[in-house]
Amino acid sequence: MGAVIVGTGSCLPDRVLSNHDLEEIVETNDEWIRSRTGISTRRISSRGEETFRLASVAAERALEMAGIRADELDLIIVATMSSHMSMPSCACFVQKELGASRAFAYDINAACSGFLYGLDLVDKYLCADREKKILLIGAETLSSRTNWKDRNTCILFGDGAGAVVMEYRDTSRGVVASNLFSDGNLWNLLYMHSAPSCNPDLTQPDNPGTHILMEGREVFKYAVKAMQSAIVELLAREKLDIASIDLMIPHQANIRILNKLVSRLGIAQEKVFINVQKYGNTSAASIPIALDEANREGRLKPDDVLLVCSFGGGFTWGATLLRW
Ligand code: COA
Secondary structure, three states, X not given: OOEEEEEEEEEOOOEEEEHHHHXXXXXXXXXXXXXXXXXXXXXXXXXOOOHXXXXXXXXXXXXXXXXXXXXXXXEEEEEOOOOOOOXXXXXXXXXXXXXXXXXXXXXXXXXEOHHHHHHHHHHXXXXXXXXXXXXXXXXXXXXXXXXXXXXXXXXXXXXXXXXXEEEEOOOOOEEEEEEEEEOHHHHHHEEEOOOOOOOOXXXXXXXXXXXXXXXXXXXXXXHHHHHHHHHHHHHHHOOOOHHHOOEEEEOOOXXXXXXXXXXXXXXXXXXXXXXXXXXXXXXXXXXXXXXXXXXXXXXXXXXXXXXXXXXXXOOEEEEEEEEO
């Protein structure tokens, strides 16, 4: 233990897209969306609110809380699958925006599990080098990766960013343990194309853009089962029971997935942080946004045991325990 979160921040675009607004775009209705997903509104980036800009504002807020200057950072990692460029990385743009001149910077992509994978990575960096100051961000603008004619998917996603600043502290606080998984065999149940990665005819390829495709029912079934088993295994390994969790912060995919998971785990509903109704599924950003809201609302007390879990395209999934 020792990789401690010393500051949190988040940034949501101002523009709110309600279910009623969606009724104007596709054949759907507020009642259907709320009953199937729990989502009422989501945030949508306006022009100029690229992924790195949301990420940078979230980062500034986290740095301010941590009392750390950007030029003291050693490393910036951004979990995203919706950077405005494939190269340079979103993290390099964040480094430039912040003026984090000493930091090296790169992105990771584990879809909705990106932030959880990032926590594991930062934990390992900090255990190897206790002097490092690290910024970990989850940031997405999935409105740019959504097919706005597909009512199966366009109702689900939203834009936003969340950030944490992490340092090593010689205490029992910090990342306790992670239990992470991937199964690439199931890639075709939830995916997003990109520009082709081979061009044997040496032609100038068209890049018509890209969007998320999903088999919703299958994703639903796997998500509940996979997160449940990752959590049960992790708790058993750490000799903890579900009653010892003070707050669970799950990836905010969908209220029905969360309700099923919560009832199977037997955790009290009031110990589960939920904001999916406001922001929809913001993929890699959902956990750090929720963490920041929980923190600023005073829901996190020193030494609280937090359970964080996620599921996303890949498939990727897992669970992490933190002592606050
Ligand atoms: N509004 C109104 N009707 C809709 C609709 C919408 N936005 N989307 C689909 N429908 C219709 C379907 O066309 C279908 O109609 P039919 O019976 O006439 O064919 C009916 O509703 C049921 O569709 P189905 O896809 O079976 O619904 P569902 O109960 O499985 O709910 C999801 C759909 C997407 C909400 C659900 O499968 C889900 O939550 N999956 C997980 C998605 C997720 O969280 N992904 C990200 C993981 S990180």
